Amino acid sequence: MKLGPAHDRVEVIAGLDISLSAGRTLGVVGESGCGKSMTALAIMGLAPKPHAIGGELRFAGQDLRAMPDDARRQLRGAEMAMIFQEPMTALNPVVPVGVQIGEMLIVHEGASDADAARAAVALLERVGIADPARRARASPHELSGGMRQRVMIAMAIACKPRLLIADEPTTALDVSVQAQILDLLLELQRDTGMAMIFISHNLGVVSAVADDIMVMYAGRAVETGPAQLVLTAPAHPYTAGLIATLPDIGHRQKILPVIEGSPVNPRNRPPGCAFAPRCKLVIPDCRAAVPPMVALGPSQRAACIRVAA
Amino acid sequence: MTALLEAIDLTVSFGDRAGWFRPGQQVQAVRAVSLALQPGEVLAVVGESGSGKTTLARALLGMVPIAGGTVRFDGCDTAAMTAAQTLAMRRVVQMVFQDPFGSLDPRLPVGAIIAEPLDIHRIGTKASRRERVAELLDLVGLSPDAAGRYPHQFSGGQRQRIAFARALAPGPRAIIADEPLSALDVSIQSQMLNLAAALRARLGLAYLIISHDLAAVHHVADRVATMYLGRIVEVASVDALFSTPAHPYTAALLAAVPRIGTGKRVPGDALGGDIPSPLAPPPGCAFHPRCPAATSLCATEAPALRALRAGHDVACHHPLGAA
Structure with a gap:
């Protein structure tokens, strides 16, 4: 995917292959600017314009890119839904939350106002909000951050989507509330069998919810595989570096290992492997060509010529 | 040993006067907190948002008015200090903020930003200040030519290094850092943690760190205080607090x-509920509505902070591991 006007396009995502089946969670990990949110927006059909998207995008066998805007809009919200980091900017500040949840059912399922209102209260109860009938009449600003995130989840699951994309849904929350929201998402997934794409920079959070992981760097996937395998036996030097740099409770080190430098912006992506300038294992060949994704076993893949060799 | 900075029974309240249509309300953001930062020590304050940890840091620096109790700097009551003494205190206790995008003046070159505390405190001559800026940039791992550039030309991590260099400029004995890592990328956080440790070893700095990142706190702190709804509910050495927490909230x-x-x-073991509103704190122990171990005593009587063992204080009627 490229973003920006035709004369000044930046390739923000390059050559990404993702496949996700029902009931599974894919954790997408990376630092700011790595393209993880853009990937989500591209799947949702919400990428900022002007843009150019190449390749294929299929949802339950349908080609999303060939779909007219109307059909895509129907799909969005009903079949695939998304929740964001900061619910305050995603919710309408002057409309009671119950009305905002009910709106989903009126728009997508043709529910009557009364049915929608009743369903909104039930959904609020489902996402663990106490006293749902009263909270349905509240405006977003009257709720705590955790409750606002619950409201956004209620909106997202109102039409029982088959895919839920969660973009840093707990980053703005305290650890205790974060645990509550993660539990809620896991329970909802267990009950509905929806697939989830869970985007976060926090490896611990991803570890708590993901079945599979994709690590992104500068718009490309650098490693994919089963979550626990990738997190305990990382193959790509970037993944290994990220995990090593995290301070861990119970294992105190005098000096933390670091990845030198800062994450690279896709606009200034160096030739060859984008991570080469920060990599401890770099050899001249790394800068020659973009390393392809190579299988390292039945399920783990990494884009690094040093580990494949 | 005299504490560098000490709060004794400190209370901070925010309030508004009664309006035409509503009565005035008082919120106690910090309630009767006693806490001391010793020279050369790293003390971390942890807790959820709304627990009062940032307000406590600001009150220690005299940035918000105090409603009750005292703040002592080097043993002197800060309320009784002269303007000159206050300025001297502000020279040796510096602050680093969370957001390196908001805390650096976008219109000043980095050299001027770092030299500003030197100007304010009239330290050195023009030439010596320039030298000092170069020395500080080197200390935080930036190249000397950074002095001529502007904040927007730097990444978040580099900006936080600039904020650090500015804090170090007047030769402080303590740095108060409010969530210094949370705006940074994961791979940059470890660089900052190592930098903070190196500066401490080299300059003998004390840090008061406000953070919700418990893993980072575990890595850097000597002692940790847990706050809940304006009160300190537990204080202990980092090892004791992380291996045998006594307060159910910790x-x-x-x-x-x-x-x-x-x-x-595995869903199900998350702590329920939200931190209550400080406008209407629950009676008794403020944590009792969320506490798995709460009894009727907890609902009526607020537990005082008391020593569980040497160096480990807890405010709980039923501390964990005490039975």
Whole structure:
């Protein structure tokens, strides 16, 4: 995917292959600017314009890119839904939350106002909000951050989507509330069998919810595989570096290992492997060509010529 | 040993006067807190948002008015200090903020930003200040030519290094850092943690760190204080607090930290509820509505902070591991 006007396009995502089946969670990990949110927006059909998207995008066998805007809009919200980091900017500040949840059912399922209102209260109860009938009449600003995130989840699951994309849904929350929201998402997934794409920079959070992981760097996937395998036996030097740099409770080190430098912006992506300038294992060949994704076993893949060799 | 900075029974309240249509309300953001930062020590304050940890830091620096209690700097009551003494205190206690995008003046070159505290405190001559800026940039791992550039030309991590250099400029004995890592990328956080440790070893700095990142706190702190709704509910050495937390709230916070390699979460053991509004704090122990171990005593009587063992204080009627 490229973003920006035709004369000044930046390739923000390059050559990404993702496949996700029902009931599974894919954790997408990376630092700011790595393209993880853009990937989500591209799947949702919400990428900022002007843009150019190449390749294929299929949802339950349908080609999303060939779909007219109307059909895509129907799909969005009903079949695939998304929740964001900061619910305050995603919710309408002057409309009671119950009305905002009910709106989903009126728009997508043709529910009557009364049915929608009743369903909104039930959904609020489902996402663990106490006293749902009263909270349905509240405006977003009257709720705590955790409750606002619950409201956004209620909106997202109102039409029982088959895919839920969660973009840093707990980053703005305290650890205790974060645990509550993660539990809620896991329970909802267990009950509905929806697939989830869970985007976060926090490896611990991803570890708590993901079945599979994709690590992104500068718009490309650098490693994919089963979550626990990738997190305990990382193959790509970037993944290994990220995990090593995290301070861990119970294992105190005098000096933390670091990845030198800062994450690279896709606009200034160096030739060859984008991570080469920060990599401890770099050899001249790394800068020659973009390393392809190579299988390292039945399920783990990494884009690094040093580990494949 | 005289504490560098000490709060004794400190209370901070925010309030508004009664309006035409509503009565005035008082919120106690910090309630009767006693806490001391010793020279050369790293003390961390942890707690959820709304627990009063940032207000406590600001009150220690005299940035918000104090409603009750005292703040002592080097043993002197800050309320009784002269303007010159206050200025001297501000020279040796510096602050680093969370957001390196908001805390650096975008219109000043980095050299001027770092030299500003030197100008304010009239330290050195023009030439010596320039030299000092170069020395500080080197200390925080930036190249000397950074002095001529502007904040927007730097990444978040580099900006936080600039904020650090500015804090170090007047030769402080303590740095108060409010969530210094949370705006930074994961791979940059470890660089900053190492930098903070190196500067401490080299300059003998004390740090007061306000953070909700328990893993980072565990890495850097000597002592940790847990705050809940304006009160300190537990203070202990970092090892004691992380290995044998005595307050159920500390234990719940530790249990909620997501860790790598422990597999997918099993839903169900999250601490329920939200931090209550400080406008209407629950009676008794403020944590009792969320506490798994609460009894009727907890609902009526607020527990005082008392020593469980040497160096480990807790405010709980039923501390964990005490039985």
